Amino acid sequence: MAKKAKKETPLMKQYNAIKAKYPDALLLFRVGDFYETFGEDAVRTAKILDIILTKRGAGSDSETELAGFPHHSLNTYLPKLVKAGERVAICDQLEDPKQTKTIVKRGVTELVTPGVALNDEVLKSKSNNFLCSVYFGKQFIGISFLDISTGEFLTSQGNAEYIDKLLQNFNPSEVLVSKQKRMHFNEVFGQDYHTFYLEDWVYQTDYANETLIKHFNTKTLKGFGIEDLHEGIIASGAILHYLAETQHNKLQHITSVGRIAEDDYVWMDKFTIRNLELYHSTNNNAVTLLNVIDKTISPMGGRLLKRWLALPLKDVEKIKQRHEVVDFLSKNAPTLQKIQNHIKHIGDLERLISKTATAKVSPREVIQLKNSLEAIVPIKAIATNCDNDALKVIGDTLQSCDVLREKIKETLNEDAPVNVLKGHTIAKGFSNELDELRALSTSGKEYLDKMLERESERTGITSLKIASNNVFGYYIEVRNTHRDKVPEEWIRKQTLVNAERYITEELKEYEAKILGAEERILTIEQQLFSELIHWMTQYIKPVQQNAFLIGKIDCLCGFAQLANDSNYVYPTIDDSYDLDIKEGRHPVIEKQLPPSEAYIANDVYLDREKQQMIMITGPNMSGKSAILRQTALIVLLAQTGSFVPAKSARIGLIDKIFTRVGASDNISMGESTFMVEMNETASILNNISERSLVLLDEIGRGTSTYDGISIAWAISEYLHEHPAKAKTLFATHYHELNEMTETFNRIKNYNVSVKELKDNVLFLRKLVAGGSEHSFGIHVAKMAGMPQQVLHRANKILKKLEKSHSSEELTDKVKTLKDDEMQLSFFNLDDPLLEQIKEEILHTDIDTLTPVEALMKLNEIKRMLVKKKMV
Numbered sequence: 001m002a003k004k005a006k007k008e009t010p011l012m013k014q015y016n017a018i019k020a021k022y023p024d025a026l027l028l029f030r031v032g033d034f035y036e037t038f039g040e041d042a043v044r045t046a047k048i049l050d051i052i053l054t055k056r057g058a059g060s061d062s063e064t065e066l067a068g069f070p071h072h073s074l075n076t077y078l079p080k081l082v083k084a085g086e087r088v089a090i091c092d093q094l095e096d097p098k099q100t101k102t103i104v105k106r107g108v109t110e111l112v113t114p115g116v117a118l119n120d121e122v123l124k125s126k127s128n129n130f131l132c133s134v135y136f137g138k139q140f141i142g143i144s145f146l147d148i149s150t151g152e153f154l155t156s157q158g159n160a161e162y163i164d165k166l167l168q169n170f171n172p173s174e175v176l177v178s179k180q181k182r183m184h185f186n187e188v189f190g191q192d193y194h195t196f197y198l199e200d201w202v203y204q205t206d207y208a209n210e211t212l213i214k215h216f217n218t219k220t221l222k223g224f225g226i227e228d229l230h231e232g233i234i235a236s237g238a239i240l241h242y243l244a245e246t247q248h249n250k251l252q253h254i255t256s257v258g259r260i261a262e263d264d265y266v267w268m269d270k271f272t273i274r275n276l277e278l279y280h281s282t283n284n285n286a287v288t289l290l291n292v293i294d295k296t297i298s299p300m301g302g303r304l305l306k307r308w309l310a311l312p313l314k315d316v317e318k319i320k321q322r323h324e325v326v327d328f329l330s331k332n333a334p335t336l337q338k339i340q341n342h343i344k345h346i347g348d349l350e351r352l353i354s355k356t357a358t359a360k361v362s363p364r365e366v367i368q369l370k371n372s373l374e375a376i377v378p379i380k381a382i383a384t385n386c387d388n389d390a391l392k393v394i395g396d397t398l399q400s401c402d403v404l405r406e407k408i409k410e411t412l413n414e415d416a417p418v419n420v421l422k423g424h425t426i427a428k429g430f431s432n433e434l435d436e437l438r439a440l441s442t443s444g445k446e447y448l449d450k451m452l453e454r455e456s457e458r459t460g461i462t463s464l465k466i467a468s469n470n471v472f473g474y475y476i477e478v479r480n481t482h483r484d485k486v487p488e489e490w491i492r493k494q495t496l497v498n499a500e501r502y503i504t505e506e507l508k509e510y511e512a513k514i515l516g517a518e519e520r521i522l523t524i525e526q527q528l529f530s531e532l533i534h535w536m537t538q539y540i541k542p543v544q545q546n547a548f549l550i551g552k553i554d555c556l557c558g559f560a561q562l563a564n565d566s567n568y569v570y571p572t573i574d575d576s577y578d579l580d581i582k583e584g585r586h587p588v589i590e591k592q593l594p595p596s597e598a599y600i601a602n603d604v605y606l607d608r609e610k611q612q613m614i615m616i617t618g619p620n621m622s623g624k625s626a627i628l629r630q631t632a633l634i635v636l637l638a639q640t641g642s643f644v645p646a647k648s649a650r651i652g653l654i655d656k657i658f659t660r661v662g663a664s665d666n667i668s669m670g671e672s673t674f675m676v677e678m679n680e681t682a683s684i685l686n687n688i689s690e691r692s693l694v695l696l697d698e699i700g701r702g703t704s705t706y707d708g709i710s711i712a713w714a715i716s717e718y719l720h721e722h723p724a725k726a727k728t729l730f731a732t733h734y735h736e737l738n739e740m741t742e743t744f745n746r747i748k749n750y751n752v753s754v755k756e757l758k759d760n761v762l763f764l765r766k767l768v769a770g771g772s773e774h775s776f777g778i779h780v781a782k783m784a785g786m787p788q789q790v791l792h793r794a795n796k797i798l799k800k801l802e803k804s805h806s807s808e809e810l811t812d813k814v815k816t817l818k819d820d821e822m823q824l825s826f827f828n829l830d831d832p833l834l835e836q837i838k839e840e841i842l843h844t845d846i847d848t849l850t851p852v853e854a855l856m857k858l859n860e861i862k863r864m865l866v867k868k869k870m871v
């Protein structure tokens with residue numbers, strides 16, 4: 001039998017109509033003092049929030065699941081829902097229920113999604129919360145990031161590798177993609193992102209241009225320097241579209257869209273960022289570089305430092321400017337301390353002004369904003385008067401915002417509440433009307449006392465009491481013993497066991513006046529507060545600029561403190577190609593060693609003439625990886641503007657850093673790990689430049705020894721012969737690679753020294769010139785507690801193997817490979833035909849290709865190759 005159509009109550013009818021508009025969101029439906037959820041939404045809500053799931057209209061046709069919570073708990077529950085990955089539509093009552101006789105009008109006032117949040121409980125103070133949009137264009141992929149809580153809006157475009165890297169760097173909470181490309185996005189960038197799919201038409205040039213121009217109220221996008229970013233613009237337009245769709249219409253704090261200028265920053269691919277554990281670690285407990293170097297105090301500083309670390313500079317002058325400030329501050333401890341003390345009083349200016357723009361700021365937060373601006377005044381004075389040019393410029397640019405501070409001061413009470421409805425928001429003396437009404441309401445008590453005295457005397461009732469309740473307002477209470485003295489005109493309202501309660505004409509009048517005054521007070525407070533907020537929006541830009549500058553000073557102060565606390569030195573950055581680190585240390589490892597153990601510092605020298613590549617051999621656990629990573633981290637820290645953990649460092653500007661770790665160090669990947677390793681290494685070989693720093697850690701060990709050695713050899717040879725002559729550190733335990741120095745004059749052998757004891761090794765961790773004779777795997781196995789029997793057997797097998805395949809034999813074989821064979825491989829890598837085929841494949845939209853078209857495409861590519869062969 002067909003199910004009987006459900007009979008809808010008017011409320012449910014309204015609910016269903018609204019829910020139909022937000023099918024993919026969880027709808028919080030305001031009913032009286034509660035936010036309710038129904039049906040599937042209720043089931044999910046109850047589960048996430050751990051609240052009771054009940055039934056509405058149990059047993060009836062319209063029975064449905066129900067879960068709700070009091071409206072004032074929204075701030076507690078909303079973040080939990082959003083953190084669980086829900087999109088939450090908040091549906092409020094749009095009119096006062098008292099004013100209407102029919103069903104209250106309701107509508108969605110905000111759609112909160114993981115990428116669009118303003119709520120402090122959802123946001124982390126030292127991290128941005130980015131919403132991202134990705135557009136797959138014909139030539140490039142466009143990308144855009146927006147943090148509605150800080151007003152930052154950025155865009156860029158490039159190939160999949162670059163976009164992938166940006167996604168990792170900016171770590172967005174939500175990514176928007178067109179419906180048509182949902183599969184494609186997952187294929188290219190993986191499934192780790194929280195994605196939302198927009199209609200395809202949103203991703204269009206004209207629409208995007210129009211949306212951006214309308215938002216910024218400009219004629220063109222020229223002023224933002226993004227007009228040539230065709231794909232980037234489309235991605236940015238889609239973000240603004242999404243904000244409008246989610247009911248975020250107050251966006252005055254998004255004052256510009258900036259270009260992420262790829263060329264201005266050191267290129268690091270995503271493997272490098274991951275391998276170096278800059279700010280996220282593979283295992284969640286590991287300490288990252290950011291953990292160690294972050295001495296910032298303000299949320300703005302914390303967020304900026306993360307950005308700086310992801311985007312180290314490539315401009316010698318800009319880097320030097322940061323170093324000079326750090327140098328000045330580290331030498332002037334009192335100044336440093338004074339500035340840092342003032343920064344402690346600065347709240348999250350950036351988010352406070354964003355909340356002001358979106359009219360979601362509370363009175364207490366406006367006071368916080370004022371106090372933060374007040375703390376800037378002395379910082380401005382210190383910076384302007386100090387003996388450092390870069391700081392002076394910052395001091396001059398900081399704005400004291402006197403008028404804004406004064407206005408807030410005169411308008412609001414210093415201890416204004418979180419909720420304007422709690423009253424006591426507007427300062428005394430700001431509005432005459434408000435002051436009079438307040439006087440009236442506070443004088444009420446006196447008035448009542450007088451009335452009580454008068455009536456007691458008149459009636460002779462000694463135990464009169466005046467009080468009020470919700471049912472009939474103010475009343476006079478008379479104990480039963482005096483009941484006969486009650487005047488006639490008093491109206492009896494309630495009889496209790498020992499007393500009776502009356503109202504009088506005078507009390508009624510008084511009540512109307514007081515209640516009227518209180519209501520009016522609230523209305524005026526609300527109105528004056530929202531006028532203030534509106535007036536404040538003209539200060540969005542200067543406050544944002546202050547926020548940025550404070551973030552910058554905070555970062556530089558943090559670097560100075562780091563330098564002092566951890567004994568870092570001033571690095572020299574120049575245009576040479578040399579890298580000369582004396583007594584360098586690993587910033588993270590040195591912090592983790594027990595106090596009894598000192599970190600062993602090491603020298604590393606690389607250039608393009610004599611020592612382009614260092615082969616570092618040494619047993620497992622000897623410290624090879626540490627040397628590789630510390631070299632990259634020292635370069636990175638220096639180019640970020642920080643001092644470095646070393647005795648001295650001279651760094652010829654580095655423009656790209658590549659690191660690769662051999663397969664067995666990251667076995668968690670699904671694909672054949674060796675294949676992954678080779679893919680990753682291939683991408684290095686295709687991208688190196690003269691200023692690149694390449695770190696290869698045990699490359700080639702994911703396969704058999706011979707394979708591994710051959711590949712490691714070929715890669716090293718390629719790097720040596722490549723005209724870029726990129727500086728390279730290669731850690732390996734294939735001591736066979738030590739033979740390479742004989743043929744390749746810029747390759748030098750080093751080893752991390754160990755002392756061989758009778759049947760053990762002692763790690764000295766010192767990098768010294770020269771190769772190693774043999775591997776130490778078995779020693780290490782012994783240290784790890786492997787049974788004697790196994791060790792004994794292993795030693796025997798090793799001896800046998802060493803006899804039958806002497807390493808000289810192997811290296812001789814490799815060396816006798818004909819030169820022209822090597823040449824051929826170079827030729828192949830750079831072949832324009834390959835480039836052409838690559839382009840062809842990249843521009844093929846697999847999603848729309850039919851099987852026949854795919855075959856034709858394959859045939860086309862084959863023909864290109866056949867043609868080339870015939871030539």
Ligand SMILES: Nc1ncnc2c1ncn2[C@@H]1O[C@H](COP(=O)(O)OP(=O)(O)OP(=O)(O)O)[C@@H](O)[C@H]1O
Nearest residue numbers: 589598599600601619620621622623624625626765
């Ligand atoms: N210079 C150093 N001073 C003090 N301790 C060090 C130093 N270098 C490394 N260590 C310690 O030794 C451990 C092993 O170092 P590392 O991982 O660099 O060795 P490795 O030679 O790369 O080993 P594997 O080949 O197994 O990867 C580090 O985790 C660190 O605790």
